[in-house]
Structures are given as structure tokens and as C-alpha cells.
Amino acid sequence: MDTPDSDNQNLDNQNFGQHKPMNLRRRGIYLLPNLLTTAALFSGFYAIVQAINGMFEYAAVAIFIAMVFDGLDGRVARMTHTQSEFGAEYDSLSDMVSFGVAPALLMYEWAFRDLGKLGWFAAFIYCAGTALRLARFNANIDVVDKRYFQGLPSPAAAALVAGFVWVMQDNQFTGNDLRWPAVAITVFAGLSMVSNVGFYSFKDFNMRKSVPFIVVLIIALFFMVISSYPPGVLFLLFFGYSLSGYVWWLFSFRKKTPPHQE
Secondary structure: OOOHHHHHHHHHHHHHHHHHHHHOOOOOOOHHHHHHHHHHHHHHHHHHHHHHOOOHHHHHHHHHHHHHHHHHHHHHHHHOOOOOHHHHHHHHHHHHHHHHHHHHHHHHHHHHHHHOHHHHHHHHHHHHHHHHHHHHHHHOOOOOOOOEEEOOOHHHHHHHHHHHHHHHHHOOOOOOOOHHHHHHHHHHHHHHHOOOOEEEOOOOOOOOOOOOHHHHHHHHHHHHHHHHOHHHHHHHHHHHHHHHHHHHHHHHHHHOOOOOOO
């Protein structure tokens, strides 16, 4: 038997059904930039798996491949006007796996296993440094100078760690032979990420601007040099970049005049 209360309930159910599609409207995500981010995430995960399996060179190369995809996703999003908050958050999570967990685990499996607590502590310093670096970058993205990174960027830190493993493996060195230099590089990379030292971002280069022919020639020569010996050239490149911020900081510090003393 229907009652006035049941009629009101049926009316409420009808109204709820009418408003439900509006409340549950799905937000679309842009395919291309997030597909590149997924490729970077997969490369980082692949590096973790290969590090666990003892395939250290494969793991190091996978981290560099993740860097390529990570560099492309943001540029593609800006060029195609497909930036989104979802993409930014997804990119940070991908970076944490590819440039935080993967290099730390790679270095631990390669050189730190026999160091006991010191080994996993050094790896954790790097991993925590990456997490703090990414969190600070997201929090300060609208207030920092775009020309400089505050602290060593996580892809460069990952390249420094992975490049060291790659070049040493290629020259038949084992992690046990170089565990103390490995600790120094890992801790240096981790602390550099959370430092306040500025590192040039290269973001003021306009890719759409016409350039002289000599610039194209220099780029071609640059890739030729890398292809001559990828492990060594890439490691030296990112090792130099990781020192560049400190060199510039020392140079600017020396230029400052001391305060007037009475």
C-alpha cells in the first residue's frame, strides 16, 4: 500500500537519479603527455626489476631512458596546451619511482649490500632527498626563479648515480671494489637535491626561435661525442653539472663585498 511518505521517497529517488550523472561527471585526462609519463614510470620500474636481478647495466640504461621520457612529457604538454593538475601530480609520482627509488635500489644492490646498516642508510638518504626535492619543487613552483633549480634536480642526481654504476660496470669494476666512492656519490647526490644551491635550468632556451647554423652543427657534434662512449660521456656530463652549482655559488660568494665595519 502506497502512503504519502512512500510517494515522497519515490520523488526523492527520481530527483537523485536525475542529478546523479551531473555529480559523477568524469574528468578526462590528456593521453599523449600522460602516455610519456607512463613510459618513464615503466622505465623506472624496469630498472628496479633489473637491479634486483643483478642486471645493473640494464637498470642504469633504463634510468637514462626514463630521463628522456620525463623530459618529453612536460614539453609535449606545454606545446600541445594539455597541461593539467593530474599530469603534474602523476609526473611527480613517476619521478619518485624512476629517479628516487630506482637509483637508490640500484646502488644498494650493486655496492651497499655488504655495508650493513650504513649501506641502506646511504641509499635512504638519496631516496629521502628525492622525495623532499620533489615536494619542495611542487610547493615553490610559482615563487622561484625559473632560470635556476633550487637544489640538484632529481633526474640529474639519478643520472649521476646510474652513470657511475654504468661506467664502472663497463670497465669491469664491481660494486664491492668501489663501495666507498659509491657511498660518497650517493650521499652527495641526495644532499645536493635538498640544498639551496642553484643549478641552471636551461628553461630560457626558446625551442621555437631560429638559431644560427653553427648551433645545429654543435648539437650534432654533441650527440656524436655521446655516441662515442655513452657511459663515460654521460657520467662526466652529469658529474660536471652536479658540481656546476657549487662552483657558481663559490664564485658569487667571493664576489660579494664584506659588510662595512666601523
